[in-house]
Amino acid sequence: MILSEQVISDLNGLISQTPESIRVDISKTINDCAESLATVFYEAMLQNQLAKGFLDHSTVKERLHPSLARWLRELYQYPHPDLSALVAHQRKVGEIHARIRLPLYLVARGARILKQRAYSELDVRFPDKMQLSVAIKYIGQLMDIALEVMSAAYERNAERESRTDEAYRQHAIGQNMAAERERQRSNLLEWGQSVLLSIYRNSHAAALPRIVSSEFGLWLIHKGSSMFEASPELGEIRASMDRLDETILPQLQVVKAADEQIPTLLEALETEVDVIKFQLASIFDRQLEVENGRDTLTRLFNRRFLPSVLSREITLANRRGEPFALVLIDIDYFKVVNDTHGHEAGDMILQQTAALLINTVRSGDFVFRYGGEEMLVLLVEITQEAALQVAENIRSRIEENRFLVGGGQTVNVTISSGLAVFDGHPDYQHLIRRADSAMYQAKSTGRNRICSA
């Protein structure tokens, strides 16, 4: 049964369980106090700092109050003219909440406030305790059902929006990073020069160009911040920009051409520009490294994509009833290999290990570079027995392989693996933790072996 059918059947159940006389009285009660409920709701929500951000706009204020009162009257109307229209309306409300990105917990908080207030109204209107308890149940359950429909619609929409956000981010990232890096670097330097030129020409008393409105500043705020979302460098760049615009430029603005303060201020300006230059280079370099989600050394999938892939595989495994498996692989004594043959040799071994893994698994499987010398293989639609077979195949092929390390030399390495088959737990971290402890068990029981979680 799809959600709306289920909900309509629940609504019908609730209505038929609740005596008509009570539904009539509730409808009257809510009708009478809808305005005051909306007022209480609004006052309580405005005390919440976050809710305030969503509601404290005059248009919202003017509209929300009457529309909340209308919504309450419709929800508790007697008789309900059309349940599917009522459900469709709740869905629409959920979609609006998703569009404005109103957090779900605030909606739940709002519903709680309304229920509490409505219950105290009922206390007055239903002196009979038995009737009061039926009325409370009716009010509470009906609001819970409305909330359930809203949440489902909310989730669907929020997911769609976040997919679009991600697609946009990927598109932005997909642009020519190397060219963009040079362009923004030169925009930044150009801004610095324009400040110097204004001072040199002594025309700076009028206005020095603020970095935030420069070509570089506009790019950073409108494009850079979505391309490099959540990078720590962004915060550093913004802080430097603020110091430039709020402290250094205003001071430069008021000094005279020959003022001896000028060199100190220009030095401070140069330092901030250097900070931005450095952070910008590091942010771009990291992004270039990620290059379409592949690790630059091994060309394997980057670990960054692991949560997305695992969440998707868990959904697929549940839907198709076919488990998948993780094999966490760690090269044994890799530090010794590095120390003996050099870091470059180590890099070459990592590359050859990655190629061997890719050539051993099916094309529907995934291979990630999990850490320095750790790789993670995700085997789709597989049983425990078959996964163990694949892991053993990988182990023996690595053991037998002669890895080239330059200068015509070859070395042998072994790996320790931890195998964990999806056990139905919805949190992917749980599966990774199981593979991880199995791998440690393989290490502690002698290496060059596979342990199952």
Ligand SMILES: Nc1nc2c(ncn2[C@@H]2O[C@H](COP(=O)(O)OP(=O)(O)OP(=O)(O)O)[C@@H](O)[C@H]2O)c(=O)[nH]1
């Ligand atoms: N060449 C190279 N070495 C790396 C890379 N990433 C990590 N390493 C090295 O891998 C080594 C891992 O060492 P440890 O974690 O101590 O483990 P181990 O020597 O492999 O020993 P066991 O795992 O206990 O068998 C460290 O020396 C890292 O420097 C890389 O990209 N290239």
